[in-house]
Structures are given as C-alpha cells and as structure tokens.
Amino acid sequence: MKMTYREAVREGLRHVLKSDPRVFLMGEDVGRYGGAFAVSKGLLAEFGPDRIRDTPLSESTFTGAGIGAAIGGMRPIVEIMTVNFSMLALDQIVNSAAALRHMSGGQISVPLVVRMATGGGRQLAAQHSHSLEGWYAHVPGIKVLAPATPNDARGMLVAAIEDPDPVFIFEHATLYPVEGEVDDPFQPVDISRSTIRRAGTDVSIFAYGGSLGKALQASDDLTTAGISAEVVDIRVLRPLDEATILESVSRTHRVVVVDEMWRTGSFAGEISALIMEKAFYDLDAPVVRVCSAEVPMPYAKHMEAAALPQTANIVAAAQEILGRHG
Amino acid sequence: MAVQRRKPAKRKRTSARPPKRGPGVPASRDHALSLVREMMLIRRFEEKADELYSLGKIRGFLHLYIGEEAVCVGAMRGLTSDDSVVATYREHGHAISRGISPGTVMAEMYGKVNGCSRGRGGSMHLFDVSRKFYGGHAIVGAGIPFAVGLALADKMESKPHVTACFFGDGAVDEGEFHESMNMASLWKLPVLFICENNLYAMGTALDRHESVRDIAAHARVYGVHAEQVDGMDVLAVEAAVERNAKAIRRDGTPRFLEILTYRFRGHSMADPVLYRSKEEVSEWMTRDPISSFLLLLRNAGLVGDVDVEKLEKSVAAEIDEAVRFAESGEWEAVEDLTRDVYTPAGARS
Numbered sequence: 001m002k003m004t005y006r007e008a009v010r011e012g013l014r015h016v017l018k019s020d021p022r023v024f025l026m027g028e029d030v031g032r033y034g035g036a037f038a039v040s041k042g043l044l045a046e047f048g049p050d051r052i053r054d055t056p057l058s059e060s061t062f063t064g065a066g067i068g069a070a071i072g073g074m075r076p077i078v079e080i081m082t083v084n085f086s087m088l089a090l091d092q093i094v095n096s097a098a099a100l101r102h103m104s105g106g107q108i109s110v111p112l113v114v115r116m117a118t119g120g121g122r123q124l125a126a127q128h129s130h131s132l133e134g135w136y137a138h139v140p141g142i143k144v145l146a147p148a149t150p151n152d153a154r155g156m157l158v159a160a161i162e163d164p165d166p167v168f169i170f171e172h173a174t175l176y177p178v179e180g181e182v183d184d185p186f187q188p189v190d191i192s193r194s195t196i197r198r199a200g201t202d203v204s205i206f207a208y209g210g211s212l213g214k215a216l217q218a219s220d221d222l223t224t225a226g227i228s229a230e231v232v233d234i235r236v237l238r239p240l241d242e243a244t245i246l247e248s249v250s251r252t253h254r255v256v257v258v259d260e261m262w263r264t265g266s267f268a269g270e271i272s273a274l275i276m277e278k279a280f281y282d283l284d285a286p287v288v289r290v291c292s293a294e295v296p297m298p299y300a301k302h303m304e305a306a307a308l309p310q311t312a313n314i315v316a317a318a319q320e321i322l323g324r325h326g
Numbered sequence: 327m328a329v330q331r332r333k334p335a336k337r338k339r340t341s342a343r344p345p346k347r348g349p350g351v352p353a354s355r356d357h358a359l360s361l362v363r364e365m366m367l368i369r370r371f372e373e374k375a376d377e378l379y380s381l382g383k384i385r386g387f388l389h390l391y392i393g394e395e396a397v398c399v400g401a402m403r404g405l406t407s408d409d410s411v412v413a414t415y416r417e418h419g420h421a422i423s424r425g426i427s428p429g430t431v432m433a434e435m436y437g438k439v440n441g442c443s444r445g446r447g448g449s450m451h452l453f454d455v456s457r458k459f460y461g462g463h464a465i466v467g468a469g470i471p472f473a474v475g476l477a478l479a480d481k482m483e484s485k486p487h488v489t490a491c492f493f494g495d496g497a498v499d500e501g502e503f504h505e506s507m508n509m510a511s512l513w514k515l516p517v518l519f520i521c522e523n524n525l526y527a528m529g530t531a532l533d534r535h536e537s538v539r540d541i542a543a544h545a546r547v548y549g550v551h552a553e554q555v556d557g558m559d560v561l562a563v564e565a566a567v568e569r570n571a572k573a574i575r576r577d578g579t580p581r582f583l584e585i586l587t588y589r590f591r592g593h594s595m596a597d598p599v600l601y602r603s604k605e606e607v608s609e610w611m612t613r614d615p616i617s618s619f620l621l622l623l624r625n626a627g628l629v630g631d632v633d634v635e636k637l638e639k640s641v642a643a644e645i646d647e648a649v650r651f652a653e654s655g656e657w658e659a660v661e662d663l664t665r666d667v668y669t670p671a672g673a674r675s
Contacts, residue, residue: 024482056512058505060501063471064472064502065471065474065475067471068477068479068489071472071476072475072478072479072483091465091468096465102446103443103451104453104461105443105447105453107443107455164669165669
C-alpha cells in the first residue's frame with residue numbers, strides 16, 4: 001500500500017487518537033486550518049476541538065502546557081510549526097521536559113510527543129529552513145527521531161505515543177509530498193534502532209530524514225561507477241544506536257556522513273567522533289562529512305541548493321575516499 | 327481639535343509599605359495553633375538551613391522564605407489534597423506546608439538519597455508526586471505553562487481539581503506569564519495563579535522592573551479575575567485561597583491572587599542585600615507574619631505564654647529530628663548516576 005509522508009503522519013495521528021482517549025493534538029493552526037503542512041487536515045471534523053486544539057502563537061506556553069498535561073495523565077502531541085520556532089520553547093524542552101524525571105528522583109515521567117518540521121529546500125530562507133535536530137539530540141532525557149519514509153513516519157509516531165518519555169519527531173519539510181510503501185497491515189516501528197536501507201561493501205553512507213533519499217540516489221549513481229555503497233538510515237538520533245553504525249563500518253571500512261546541519265558542531269560530527277573512538281582501526285580512510293554550508297539559509301534557489309548537501313556531493317565524497325574520481 | 331480632559335483614574339498601586347492587618351479572627355483555637363505551629367516550623371527549618379549552609383553541610387543555591395510563611399501556610403489550607411501545586415525555587419515552605427516531611431526536605435538539601443528527590447534536585451527542586459507537589463522550578467516563570475497543562479489535563483478529564491501555581495513578581499516580566507494568562511483564560515482552565523509579590527525580582531525593586539506596578543492589573547488584561555491579598559496575614563491568605571479555589575471549581579475559569587509579602591533575607595545566601603534600606607526591612611518586620619499573628623491571638627485570649635513555649639519546644643524537636651534524618655541518610659551509589667534519565671523499560675507512566 002502506498003501513501004505520502006503527509007498522509008502517513010496523519011494516519012499515525014488518527015491511529016493514536018482513535019486508540020487512546022488521552023491523546024490530543026495541539027499547536028498552531030492544527031485545527032481549522034488543517035495544519036501548516038496540511039498534516040492534520042480533517043482531524044478536527046473527526047475528533048472535535050477538544051482533541052484537535054488550535055493554540056495561540058505561544059510556543060513556550062503550549063509546549064510547557066504539553067508537559068503539564070502529560071504529567072497530569074494525558075498523552076499530548078504538540079506540533080511546533082518548524083524547528084526554527086522551537087527556539088521559543090527551548091527552555092521548556094531542555095530545562096523541564098528533559099530534566100524533570102531525573103531531578104525529581106524518578107518520580108515523574110513526561111509522556112509527551114512533540115512533532116516539528118525541519119530542514120531546507122523550499123526557498124523559505126533563514127528563519128524557516130534550518131536543521132537543528134542535532135541540538136536536541138545533545139540533551140539527555142529526551143528521545144529524538146527523524147523518520148525518512150512514510151512507513152517510519154506513521155510507525156514511529158505510534159511508538160512515540162506509547163513511550164513514557166518525551167519524544168521529539170523531526171519531519172523534514174520536503175518529505176511531506178513524497179510517496180512510499182507502508183506496511184499493510186500496520187506494523188509498529190522500533191524507535192531504538194537505526195536501519196540499513198541498502199546493503200553494500202565498499203563504503204557506508206550514513207544519513208537520516210531529508211538526506212536519506214539523496215544518499216540512496218548517490219548509492220545508485222555509485223553503482224554505475226562500480227562502487228557498492230551501503231546506506232544506513234540513522235533515524236534515531238537519541239539514544240543513538242551505535243551498534244548498527246559500528247557494524248556497518250566493520251564491513252565497509254569507509255564512511256560518508258550526510259547531515260543537513262551546519263558542518264561545525266553538526267550531528268555528523270558526533271557520528272564521526274563515535275567511529276573514531278570505537279572503530280578507528282576498521283577505517284581505511286578518514287571519515288568524510290557532507291553537511292550544509294556555514295551560512296544562514298539563502299532564499300535564491302541556486303544559492304539554497306549550493307548550501308545544502310546534494311547527491312553529487314555525496315557521490316564525490318565517496319569517490320574521494322575510495323580514491324576513484326568520477 | 328477638541329481635547330477631552332479627564333482626571334487620571336485612581337489606580338491601586340502596590341506600595342513598598344506593609345499593609346495594615348485586617349480584622350481576621352481564627353475559626354478556633356486549635357486551628358490558630360496549627361497555623362502558628364506550621365509557620366514556626368518553616369521559620370525554624372530555614373534558620374537551621376541557614377546555619378547548616380554556613381557549616382557547608384548544605385550547598386548550592388539556598389533561597390530562604392523567611393517573612394513569607396503566611397503565604398504558603400495559608401494557601402495550602404485553602405486547597406484540597408486532590409489539587410495540584412506548582413512552586414518556584416523558594417519552595418521549602420510550600421513543600422512543608424503541603425505535608426512533605428521536614429526530614430525529607432532537609433535530606434534533599436543535604437543531597438542524600440532519602441531526600442524527596444533522591445538528592446538529585448536539591449533546595450530548588452523539591453518534588454512529591456504522591457502529594458501532587460510538582461516542584462521546585464528554578465527558571466523564573468517556567469512553572470506557569472506547566473501549571474496550565476496540569477489544569478488542562480484535569481479539565482479534559484472532567485476532574486474538579488484546581489492547580490495552584492506560585493511565582494514571584496519577577497515572573498510577571500517573563501513572556502510565559504502573559505502567554506499563560508492568555509491561554510488559561512481563553513481555554514477556561516482551573517488554575518489559581520498565586521503571585522507572591524515580595525517587591526523584588528532578585529535584587530531589582532518592583533518600580534525598577536515593572537512598568538505597571540499593580541500586578542493584579544496584568545491578569546485583568548486577560549480577563550482573569552484578580553484580587554490583592556495581605557500576605558503577612560495568614561488568615562487573609564487562607565480565606566482568599568479557599569474562596570477563589572471554590573470559585574474556580576464552580577466556574578471553571580482561572581483566577582489570580584497577588585499576595586503582598588516581603589522576604590526578610592536576601593534573594594539567596596549569596597545576596598548581601600545592598601539594594602534596600604534597613605528602614606524598609608524593619609518596617610516590614612513589624613508585620614512579621616508569625617509574631618503579628620501571635621499578638622492577635624494573645625489579644626483575643628486564645629494563646630498564652632505556655633502555649634508558645636510548648637509550640638517552640640515541639641517545633642525544635644521536629645527540626646532536630648529532620649536534621650538527624652538528613653545526617654543519617656545515605657549517599658546515592660555513583661553507579662546509579664544515569665538512573666532515571668529515561669523511564670526504565672517495562673515501566674509505564
């Protein structure tokens with residue numbers, strides 16, 4: 001069965017709203033408008049305004065209210081329009097949601113799900129296009145997911161709502177119209193494991209979210225050049241599934257990490273450091289990172305494309321470390 | 327162009343002077359004695375904490391509540407055990423008057439595992455979920471959205487509970503205060519906002535941090551019913567909280583209390599209090615909530631010297647016991663460092 005990423009998130013929402021009366025969705029424009037990315041379209045009519053709640057433009061307060069409601073016995077899903085806007089709720093996320101369990105000595109769990117769009121590629125310029133999920137992956141106490149396929153988008157949301165801890169789901173904004181195969185009947189997705197999307201022997205390409213498609217395309221392109229590239233979908237940024245990463249490196253001995261964050265302090269840097277610490281002697285070449293350029297995202301199409309990691313950059317990086325230039 | 331000249335409307339302004347005591351009368355001698363005892367317990371607890379801090383037994387930030395005891399003691403009496411409480415970092419009094427034993431609070435300040443937050447929170451993060459006491463929040467204003475969420479959960483589950491949210495006058499400057507007033511009023515949530523206006527945001531006086539010094543007016547802007555209460559009068563606080571909590575249960579809408587109080591000490595133990603005059607402090611100390619209440623009770627013939635002596639003795643014994651409990655507590659095993667970052671597998675909240 002095929003559906004778009006947008007439909008898959010909506011199906012995930014519908015599934016959890018139906019199966020647990022404690023679940024409700026709140027955020028800016030999620031109700032009447034149908035969601036800024038049309039994800040929640042139709043849900044207001046189906047579930048009513050109590051469970052599909054339009055909020056004021058108050059990120060910090062509706063996120064904080066989500067934390068309180070979760071502790072109070074509900075299962076809120078908070079939608080923050082984009083990761084750029086989540087900066088306004090950073091205090092609630094880092095100082096409260098992530099810390100409450102530990103600093104209360106284990107008395108409080110925060111079963112909150114926060115969804116937000118991330119990433120560039122739609123010419124929305126510097127205040128709507130950034131990828132900051134790696135900042136959140138830095139914080140112990142929260143779980144950070146980045147589904148790249150419709151099946152993961154649907155299945156991870158369902159797994160997230162069943163999780164007793166705060167789970168943050170980053171949906172790359174360019175993925176919403178992308179169609180893909182989904183399990184029928186529905187299967188839950190394991191939110192503790194990364195997954196190998198394509199097996200290969202010469203080089204491992206690690207990617208997640210909006211970069212996964214580019215990594216798979218790069219793998220196709222490399223095949224024509226006689227290079228067998230393995231593509232690993234990181235998909236769980238915290239807690240990180242180190243085993244899958246290290247196991248892939250032990251087989252391919254060469255690594256390209258793709259990440260839409262800025263290169264300096266990127267999540268790709270973390271993957272790279274992990275491999276250096278734990279798989280250094282498996283490597284036949286230095287790890288290469290393909291990240292965004294060190295600029296706030298430009299508006300102009302050609303400049304934005306130049307700022308973001310592209311398939312060609314991934315192909316070139318793989319060829320570089322294999323000593324084979326195209 | 328015709329200019330309409332009007333006299334400026336008279337506005338109630340929060341004054342730096344202590345309010346005059348109202349004609350409160352306690353419901354009974356027993357009730358009066360229990361209020362006095364609890365205020366004394368909190369006062370002596372904090373005096374002991376001050377001493378232990380100087381000895382290095384307690385570390386970190388320690389924010390004493392001395393002078394404000396009537397607020398938490400009165401407020402908790404006006405709530406039920408089903409109501410939720412959200413407090414700030416100056417919350418020893420709130421925790422104790424919510425029924426958390428002084429021993430577990432003291433042990434928490436020692437950092438011992440028998441503390442109410444296993445020693446992970448310290449003075450600023452006291453928690454007891456069994457008493458619906460949800461912290462202990464040390465970012466000014468951050469507890470307010472949290473309280474809005476607790477109230478939202480109660481409303482969505484049709485529970486007749488109130489969430490009481492304490493914060494200081496400094497929190498009124500935070501965006502979250504205004505966002506939360508708006509949302510609680512818009513969504514008709516059962517929150518009792520309790521602003522403990524002690525006239526200082528850390529060391530910055532109200533008239534140097536607030537453009538509109540009448541704090542209750544901030545709440546009214548959002549259509550929230552707001553009252554000012556004498557925070558040095560435990561009976562006045564008790565009555566106001568009880569009355570407003572009842573109204574919230576009846577109407578299902580938020581309410582706001584601006585409680586006029588004063589802290590006799592600095593913001594924290596690190597504060598040399600250079601920003602206010604001795605005259606101002608001593609003027610407020612004439613309205614000390616404990617001694618002024620005792621005076622009222624003596625004048626009414628409800629309490630005599632023997633009663634006060636007895637109270638002091640039993641409070642001193644309880645504080646000794648609290649220190650003993652903290653001293654004898656264990657340090658949590660370092661192996662447990664990463665415990666409770668995530669909920670253990672299999673456990674469901």
